[in-house]
Amino acid sequence: MILAIIGEPPIHVAFANTAELTRGSQMALVGGIGSGKTTELLLTQKELSRHSDAVNIFADLADYTDLNETNPGAILATAGMRLYSRLRSQLNKAAKGLPEVVESAYMKLRELAFGKTSWIYEEEDYGYDPDHLVPVRSPGVMKLRFPALWPKVEEIQKLLLAIASPLLESDAQITLLIDGLDRLIQPEPFRQFAEQDLQALKGTKISVIIVAPLLLWYDRSRFLQDYFDLVKHIPAAAADPKHSAFLRQILERRGALELMDRGEISTIAKYSGGVLRDLLTLARSSAEYAYRDDEDRIGRSHINAAIKQLGNRYLAGLGNTHKRLLRGLIENGQFAIENSTARELLVNRQVLEYFQQRA
């Protein structure tokens, strides 16, 4: 999906430009579930590849670490290991070996990332018993804007920089594109990642583009805007079906006219609300209903069944408070964004935001 407000470059172009012009910049992308954030990241990666010295690392963090627990250092460790693989394959092609410092940094990084098993004698005496240590905190006069890096995160940072050193010395443009952290939904776990891993990357000339939970966009603390150099928001609705032919064109270009009439295409576009994922879901479900009925073409009844089914999916699990808010929006046009339940409705796409395009 390419979303562009008239007069502004598309999001992926803006990200790529910033990463290239300001090395080490940190950028965040927020948007509802299914709004096309991953697609934008992939487009950014493609855009960045226009330069031969670009080293782009795309990682969905859920593929590398269990997002069920907050584990600061995971982004750095993932980046380090991916950079090592990249360097190794490059040098293998040239039949060269990696510098010793990079190899040893990688070994240590793996140990820190995945742990290790050491065999020790049970009776070994370490000279102190950590269970008997008690922390004594003496408050300082300055309140840190961000908490200090955890020792382990600091250690991983050094190892990452050692691995990246051959690339940084050759002035390569390294960009990390991190996906998956929006699935944390709640802002707090993301903030912990940002305050450790992203803070550790500041000043390293390694640019970061990260997908952040949508709730942070509405957060009063303005964490996103304060912390990141550039923040972009993708609305869940790619286009307003009332005013745009964009959605109909998508279906038509995918061959929908072979299976249904223009009227049916318009109905699907209208009831998708402009959400691309729902547009495709409705088209697919309608086709499945038609197949089930042994029909060659998708008819109005198949589309109605698909719309009803999708609507039920959105209604399922809603409590009375949610329903009251939805009723208020439908009847009076009122919707208090400050309300946490209202934000849930936005995150889950039960309520869609539409943005007027600037002329």
Add this chain to the structure above:
Amino acid sequence: MIAFSDTTAFRLVRRLATVGLDTPSLYLLISDAAEMHVIQADITAEVQVQLGVGFRALAAADVRVDRLEEVFTQDPVTPVTLITVDRWLPKLVAALDRNIVLLTTAGAVLLLANREVAERMLAKAPNLRNRVSDIVAIRPMRLLWGRWLERRGRTPAARTRSRRPNGSRVGRDVDRIARSAGMPTATRPFPPD
């Protein structure tokens, strides 16, 4: 109460076959708690007969939250996984939600839950809600197709009665496979729901 469209194991598996097992799909199946084991047996038989592939059935309580990647590693031998969520397990649901990519790369994943658990899952797991291919109310085939099959002496019970008076498990399985083979195909109309 929200009325999701009804389906049976036969139709569900036929749908999986239509979409193709190389396309990741995630279905939330809602059923009465008392019928879960019957539905599980229906799905097992239909997967074997219609798709001819391996099938994994897991109880949610046996899935370790910290070992999700092992459960959902793509396995070409068993591309269909059924997870029966017979009670509310908030930690597991949160883990599935955050690691939804693992589920959507593991072939076809079927989550079977009762209505209450399903609604709580949808409320607490927005990523999962969004990635679900469909939510359907699934019924045992003998209930939905009962009269139609009975008329033809094709219900498991009728066939078991006629062939094996004792109604052994093997007899029922053989019967189910035979029944599935004789069921309507894409070119023949379905009996009314």
